[in-house]
Amino acid sequence: MIVVTGATGTVGRHVARGLHERGHDVVAVSRDPDRAASLLPSGVRCATVDDVDWSAAGGLFVNQAAFPDGVGDLLDAAVARGHVERVVALSTYTVLDDDPRNAIATRHRAMESCVRAAGVDWVLPRPAGGFASTALEWSKEIRETRTVQAPYGDAEGAPIHEQDIADVCVAGFEDDTLVGTAPMFSGPASLSYRERARTIGEVLGEPVEFIELDDAAARERMTAVGVPPHAVEARLRMFAALVGVQHEVHDSAPFTGHAPRTFRDWVEDHRDAFA
Incomplete structure (x- = not known):
């Protein structure tokens, strides 16, 4: 049995589904098991972490986002x-940044240390280049105004489809050669945020204009939608660099x-999120 935490999240739901489709017995952990059940195949059992x-359990997928206290x-x-023998814990390539102001890196380094110290097989996937799904933060604005207001339009990343992140995590349970490694991977191409807005417009068949914000305006907007202050500052430093x-x-x-x-x-x- 493999336990998947954060099972209603952007990556976790794909990990749970992928493991189930490959024949694994999966328990999806969520604070709201009923919601998890509505998002996942009927053969996936859903529970709170306490249940x-x-x-x-022989395997555990860890998504730190579901455990703010570690x-x-x-x-x-x-x-x-328990009896878990393999842990696959979703990390990030930013753990390589030793700047103490980078709270995202600091938290994930602490998580990685805990996993390594657990005394079981481990795999620590490290996505590099950013999640493509962060563009969903623009969805309401694009639907209503066909514009994107964000900082640093020429900042580049290699955005990764969440399904690819999940596929690497699933491989962590099945590919023994990955045990004891931290596989780093990205999306297939470097794209600026301005180019991403343009791509969304091309898919919609209507132009999407990128309007660049200064740091103060960007900080206010991210805070208003619930981005934690430490993450706001980390993002702004990252974008600028x-x-x-x-x-x-x-x-x-x-x-x-696969490609x-x-x-x-x-x-x-x-x-449909942007139409």
Whole structure:
């Protein structure tokens, strides 16, 4: 049995579905099991973390976003008091940034340390280049005004389709050669935020204008939609550093066995969010 945490999240739902489709017995963990059940195949069992029978679990997918206070208690229940033998924990390439102001990197380094210290097989997928799904933050604005207001339009990344992230995580449970590694992968091409807005417009068949904001205006907008202050500052520093810099591309195909999905693929898969 594999326990998937954060099972209603952007990546977690695809991990749960992917494992189920490959024949694994999956328990999806969510604060709202009824909602999880509505999003996942009928063969996936849904539970709160307190209701999991860890004695029956052999694998655990960790999404730190579901555990703001850290994953120590989760790993204690799953490993020290349970029978989990492999942990696949979604991390980020920003762990390589040792700037103490980078709270995202600091939290994920702490998570990685906990996983390595748990004494079981581990895989730490490190997406690089950003999630394509962050463009959903623009969805309401694009629907209503066909514009995007955001900072640093010429900052570049290599946006990754969440399905590709999930596919790497699923491989972490099935490919023994990945044990003890932190596979880094990105989307297939470096794109600026301005180019992403243009791509959305092309898929919609209507132009989407990118309107660049200064830091103060961007900070206000991100805070208003619930982005935590530490994440706001980390994003702004990251965006500023990436202006005009082509993002290095790391192929996910060696881990997934298929070509990575493009940002245009992602937009076409989520077209209804912007139409």
